[in-house]
Amino acid sequence: VSERRSLVGKPAEVIVTPALVLDPDALEANLTLMAEGFRGRPCRVRPHFKGHKCVTVAHRQLAAGSIAGITCAKLAEAEQCVAGGVRDVLVANQVVGEEKTRRLAALNRGATVRVAVDSLDNIAELGEAARQANVTIGVLVEVDIGMARCGVRPGPETLALAEVVTATEGLRFDGLQGYEGHAVMIPDPEERRRRVVEAMGPLTETRRALEAAGMPVRIVSGGGTGTYDSTGKIEGIDEVQAGSYALMDAAYKKVRPEFAVARTVLTTVISVQDGYAIADVGSKGVGCEFGPPSVADHPEAEVVKVSEEHVKVVGLRARVGDRVTLIPSHGCTTNNLYRKMYVVKGGRIEDVWPIEGSGCVE
């Protein structure tokens, strides 16, 4: 807090690197664009916390409109959101084990924190935890719609689990989750749309079968930044779990050019040698699952190697001490590495936002 006070209003030059920098205008433009895309439609956005792990960004997303609540990838993220005042969370993943199910139940004392399930054992322990805590936990059955990760098959398997959830005291069957993660990064928009429709068909069919069997389905949740415009238009889909649209990264920029890159990594050149420069961030400060970061404002420059604390940049005229801005290929894992983001506008530090969810906290 005192560090924040001493930084606000200062020029960006005082930022010590490597540092995560947020462009607040780009963030607001992205939130507005997503909200407008859903205005007047029955489907809502449930923004994913995992892409930024910052409660302040989550509140901005809630304020932008067209919102169902927040999506989290794990229990610890949900705890941080609820502690920060978020009142409606879906943990879009399984929460397994005695301690974690107990903590999930406790969260439901002051908020609505739903969870995805795909096994009988997990349903049983969630019910036990809910009864112990004297709460009801809302549950979505996770359906595998082609990604081959978590989730049971659409159709009878899903109906069977839904029946068990409905029959389990302490749990409330709220609906289905299906994530078309295998489609979100398909470069060709038409091919992507086709794969989305193909994936979502069995999910919405299963919804209708559940309703026909007398099990009301409040929520069918799925989708992401790569598929929001097609998934969000399919009848029977209630929520799109888009995350990356808020801050964006180099990988998503290729499939979603309509959103602006709002998050960058500010670095300093620490060494200049024949033909290349070295900047002071590496794989411990920038997520490289989708390749090395790009150099902002310098299309002629290229990161050719990433070590733990160094990136090697060719094609850049630089001196030791120069600042270089990088665009991560993968923003989600980048935010996971930092404790704070500098909000910078017009060359000045406007604010410093904590990244409550960073690090592998169980």
Next chain:
Amino acid sequence: VSERRSLVGKPAEVIVTPALVLDPDALEANLTLMAEGFRGRPCRVRPHFKGHKCVTVAHRQLAAGSIAGITCAKLAEAEQCVAGGVRDVLVANQVVGEEKTRRLAALNRGATVRVAVDSLDNIAELGEAARQANVTIGVLVEVDIGMARCGVRPGPETLALAEVVTATEGLRFDGLQGYEGHAVMIPDPEERRRRVVEAMGPLTETRRALEAAGMPVRIVSGGGTGTYDSTGKIEGIDEVQAGSYALMDAAYKKVRPEFAVARTVLTTVISVQDGYAIADVGSKGVGCEFGPPSVADHPEAEVVKVSEEHVKVVGLRARVGDRVTLIPSHGCTTNNLYRKMYVVKGGRIEDVWPIEGSGCVE
């Protein structure tokens, strides 16, 4: 602290996953093996903090013997080591910019914290910071011995920088650093040894040239876990900056089978589907630069996909709730993701050690 007290002595089953687990006997065996390898030789080990980022492990390394001090990859790590009582640190990297050079100088008030340099601009600002703080900063000129990252060329370029350091008030020319990072992972031991000798030749020649020119060289520092046995035997090399030997990982185990894997990631199975299981860690909890993690004790099992919060494992008979132990391919980036390590012996939690250096803290 109170969390630690409540956990010590409890069975490992209470550990909430994903969690970093340390085998203290394997750690001690690794430290002893490295110390014995250097006993009676002029060369010392300067263990690298970057591989574990844990001050408690650093102190164990210091206590094991044959030690020159600790190596750090960045200023923030050096600050954590000094705050934790380490008195001799080399930052094996450039520390650039007004604030960072000021902080480095301040560290030298109560400890010896040397730094590598490879540019005139950086030497000038380090001298300025040292004079302002009224301290002397010990400096190693970094020499590029084939890795093509930081460092100037061996020979005249290095001599020229050494002369400038010597002439800069506030700085003390202490010697040279050269890291044969391009050789440390070469699978064939003989080829690796040959490349080490080739890389180190120009470095030790430059040392002799400096001494012939009247510039005493106290320290020539380089090497790593992959090359410690050859680099540590070369005349004119004073320190080996080995790091990974302490905790090890799957990648280094291939080139260094004599050290034991002391660090693992404990996970829980959260979903079991036809032909595979999903465990509750992903790229936000295990460093995958050198490939997916291996499954400990189950050579028949294989991690075939890593998402942000999931690994997909084939060939493993498992139920939801089962524990699965993973061996990271890359330990350095794995420790960077956790705030603590559970020390587990005989199925009981012996201690919980903070990982002070984790996260991208500038």
